[in-house]
Amino acid sequence: MNVRITGRNVDLTEGLKAKIENKMEKLEKFFSSDVEAHVTLKVEKLEQIIEITIPIRSTILRTEVKDRDMYVAIDKGISILEKQLGKYKGKLKNRHKDDNVFKSDYMSEESSVLEEDLVISKVKNFELKPMSDEEAIMQMNLLEHDFYLYFDIKTGGFKVVYRKKDGTYGLIIAH
Numbered sequence: 001m002n003v004r005i006t007g008r009n010v011d012l013t014e015g016l017k018a019k020i021e022n023k024m025e026k027l028e029k030f031f032s033s034d035v036e037a038h039v040t041l042k043v044e045k046l047e048q049i050i051e052i053t054i055p056i057r058s059t060i061l062r063t064e065v066k067d068r069d070m071y072v073a074i075d076k077g078i079s080i081l082e083k084q085l086g087k088y089k090g091k092l093k094n095r096h097k098d099d100n101v102f103k104s105d106y107m108s109e110e111s112s113v114l115e116e117d118l119v120i121s122k123v124k125n126f127e128l129k130p131m132s133d134e135e136a137i138m139q140m141n142l143l144e145h146d147f148y149l150y151f152d153i154k155t156g157g158f159k160v161v162y163r164k165k166d167g168t169y170g171l172i173i174a175h
Contacts, residue, residue, distance in 0.1 A: 001031045008042040010070070016041065019071060023078040030085055031056075041070065050077045061085070128158070136161045137169055 003024045005017055020039055027037070035056060042049040048070040054061040063080040067073040130153040131139070140148035140161055147162035152173075160172040 001028045001033065002036045003039060004036060005039045005041070008040065010041045010043045010048075012041065016070065016074075019074055023074055026078060027054075027081060027085075048073050050074055052077050052081060054081070133159070133161060133171065 001024065003021060005012060005020055010016075024037060024039070031054070035054065038051075038053045038055075040051040040053075042051070046068060047066045048068065049064065049066050050070070050073045051064045052062065061081060061084055063077050063084070065073045065077040065080065067076065128149065128151040130151045132153055136148050136150040136159070139150070140146075140163070147160055149158065149160050151157075152159045155173075158174040160174075162170045162172070164170050
């Protein structure tokens with residue numbers, strides 16, 4: 001596995017790089033050598049943040065961990081990815097059986113974590129009304145939802161507006 005490390009508002013010391021590479025070796029047992037992992041270290045106010053993203057064809061494994069200590073955040077991030085791989089092993093195996101992104105010994109070993117079924121417990125149908133971004137935000141807030149799907153009046157395409165953790169809004173545009 002190739003690991004690409006970047007830093008934003010943080011000095012990438014040799015100690016940090018060595019810690020990340022050492023911890024990422026734990027994940028190498030799962031992946032073939034051509035898989036690339038992206039690790040981003042950031043500092044925002046008093047929080048140390050690590051984002052780990054491993055794109056594998058039609059799936060993205062990702063985690064983001066915040067902590068006051070970067071080294072603790074690195075440990076937590078790798079642990080979360082290992083749990084994700086164990087939990088979704090069967091589904092990942094079936095989805096990527098012809099892709100050769102996982103090592104064969106990972107594909108053949110038995111999973112120690114039971115897979116939980118993904119169950120859709122509720123289905124809603126509603127008519128998408130053409131509206132502006134501002135109208136969609138207002139509608140989302142009136143409904144007290146965290147996101148809202150709508151048909152954009154200007155572009156004629158589908159969009160999703162959502163509330164971010166910091167209180168601002170994000171927009172997803174479907175093509």
